[in-house]
Amino acid sequence: MNRLKVYNCISAKFSISVGFLLSPFFLFSQSVLKDSLLQEVTLKSAVDYAIVHQPQIQQSLIDQQLLETTIKSKLADWYPQINFNYNLQHNFIIQTTVIGGNRVKLGVNNTSAGLFSISQVLFNKDVLLANRTKTDARLQARQLTSNNKIELAAEVSKAFYDVLSTQQQIKVSTTNIQRIEQSLKDAYNQYTAGIADKIDYKRATIALNNSMAAKRSNEELLKAKMETLKTLMGYPVSANLNIVYDSLQMEKEILLDTLQKANYAARVEYKLLETQRRLLQYNLKYNKWSYLPTASLNGAYNLSYQNNNFSKLYDNNFPNSYAALTLGFSIFQGGKRKAGIQAAELELERNNLDIVSFKNVVNNAYTQALANYKSNLENFKALKDNLVLAKDVYEILRLQYRSGIKAYLEVITAETDLRTAEINYYTSVYQLLASKIDVQKALGQIVY
Known part of the structure; x- marks a missing residue:
């Protein structure tokens, strides 16, 4: 967009002929902007877009390039x-x-x-170290990038589900408003016909106002959550996100094998610690090489x-x-070489303790994530049944009220129960999907 503004300023200052010459640049910049946007944003496309456009990932890729140039610079001393x-x-x-x-x-x-x-x-020990560690140094840079991608994918997925949850609440409020408006119309007709007093009519008005307020509140929350998702994706602020999803497909994807065991070796963080250990082992050798000429x-x-x-x-x-x-030959350095070796040995020992600690952390994280998933799964099942029951109760009471059998207060209560059941159900779906991501992350099943 900044490029377009610059070109517009230039075309305003120069002659029409120069403007024609610059017109291809207008088309090119517009095409690039258009191509960088998503027509439809699914969960997969949102994550894929973030992996390519998120500044943190781009920085990780630049860090890999910087490492490559550093390795070339160090190895040049061999020539x-x-x-x-x-x-x-x-x-x-x-x-x-x-x-x-x-x-x-x-x-x-x-x-x-x-x-x-x-x-x-x-x-020369410096050149020898660079030659011995180049493979692991490159591997470490790739693993750091992979770890950043995994973290980003999990965050984008949760933000995507959060947006969907709020969108569903808005849809529920819209449907609820339509039901209350119909109930309000029925209550008003009964009031004007002298069948019921104005209390039912006023209660329906209060319920309608509450539902409209809840909808407006969720609409404002949705704007903030959309911006959060854009930020995580690295998406242009001025562009719109057209979120699309298949609710039935999502409900099919909630199931997870809960009999799996924690496998710390599958986690990229563990692989990073192993790579770091090898680099520390080379560092220990490097300090021992200081005794050589x-x-x-x-x-x-x-x-x-x-x-x-x-x-x-x-x-x-x-x-x-x-x-x-x-x-x-270095004959005497005041104990510098011995101290360097001791420091390298301590760093290696500390890394071994980091690995032990990480194994415990993974086991705890998986246990917590799995417990949260199972809890959300049971909650989802119960709320799904509640939604079916709430719909049946509302339809029966609405018909009975129209027939004059039930009081309007019971209809209002049924409407509130139905709205709450719908919101709780959709919220439970997205909470369950988010908790599934935590389990998959703990198992090391999210790979990039």
């Missing part, structure tokens, strides 16, 4: 390092020394040098030009070259 240095120097005062009683100048007025150097690392091959070829006359500086070259093997 031969070739350098060239150029120097041009004029000596205002040449160093003089006395040799055999004679004063001798050491050097000439003008010098120039070109240094080609090459070095090859044979052993560094080794490298070095070589250079130097071009050396010297002349007192600057114009003839490059007439004569006095080159030199060398090759060397360099070994570096």
